Amino acid sequence: MYIEQGYRGQLGLWKYLVIPTGFIGIIIINYIAVLNTPQSTDEIMQVMVDKIGSNLVLITMLLPLAIALFILLVWVKLIHQQSITSLTTSRKKIDWKRILFSFVLWGAITAFFVVLDYYLNPENYIWNFDLVPFLSLVVIAILLVPLQTSFEEYLFRGYMMQGIGIFAKNRWVPLVVTSVLFGLMHIANPEVEKLGYGIMIYYIGTGFFLGIITLMDEGMELALGFHAANNLVTVLLVTATWTAFQTESVLKDVSTPKLGYDVFVPVFIIFPILVFIFSKKYNWNRWKYRLTGEVEKSKLELKS
Template identity: 70%
Template structure:
């Protein structure tokens, strides 16, 4: 009963609108700005990197989102008067073992896939490793990326999922809306400009994957681990001149960007396999009810909670 955890606080539907609308407004402004500017996004990024260096630009990009995490958590604690635990999970306490399992699983898969592409197409990659810049990058990303990725999870799969579920009184509406909005959040990324809108299948598909994971497991822990691993391993292992993260990574992709089958492999093959693995490990059952069923009323939820059901 993860969505119903939103009842554990000073409930006011208006409280769920302020932060999402403000953040989405900023994203819309950012996207319109990229459309209006005559300079391609990747050229703007390259100019910033030449002026400040890639590590400083990485901080500039990640710091506002890292701060956003504390805004969401502070809003939950001070305005909703809801505990961070109940925003995170339906369990009595946050299961850090789940976070670690998901992080290691997806981090290992991401690293293995990256090294496979490097091995199969060595002409597309340059070995970019320089010890000092890499160690600085590692320190920056290890601190900031978990905060940045957690902000997105707490905002979309936490704050918005619970708020929309309580308003809609079902689970499928928050699943669909948060997944689509999460995908659209990436419209301003340089990858969209280079690869076209087809790449949105990957972003929206990832949103659905994380939403399904959250609803089936009745908590954010697995999504938190996955998202942190995805962004961290990518930032450290491989970069390109046309991606959102342009870092002092181990490899640099110098191939001409094209949208091909490998962009959709995670959504249609790997993510379903991961969901299957997790369903076996955590004994997920009753998929239809957990993904599309009704959300209890406040009275029903607290009656069940009191009775320990």
């Protein structure tokens, strides 16, 4: 049982509040700053890119979250005295094949849709490939993007999922809370400013998708692979001047930003299909219990 793995560490409400409260506080402060800044977020980003270059801007965005990952893992080890394996999965060891499968599957799907849209709507893109800056981008992305995405997964689908689940004594409360908070984390992104709050459907929907596959699979591995692929392919293949990531990607999206089908199709069509694929591959069962059932320490003790 995944959420019950939290019982393997030292519990305590204050222990679970420190890091999430600090991170959420930073998000709130950042959002308030964005609301009170006369310049738009994408204009501020463009000024930074012009001054220090897109690769350095990317490092300044990713490095704090990469450092935060190590802070979180050290906190879990020292303060909760819990193993990283039990924070990651209910299995005896982390299943790297699951991570790789999810990474390759979603990476291939994302790349396919980018290439398809490029050929169907070439007027929406410009070819941006420049070998030397791109190679630098590849190194930066490979080193930092998986750390950034892993921090978000370990915080929301790992640490908070287990902590909230243990104190709420059920699975549906942590699923709802972590999914909504994960979506709200993106509220200061330039995409929200350009497309409106309707795009929060995508961010919160993605949170629910990642939460569902974590609970159904009794571990974070699939979510870790998906999230890393999603951000890595985006950073390398296609970015725009109005998105959070502005990089030396192969393509630049120059279309007029609008809230369209590409926001809703993943949430209501593609993600359910992925859940179906995962469920068949990994023989998921007891859906109601795994998503909404009670969290009981006794279940962990019986399994140990």
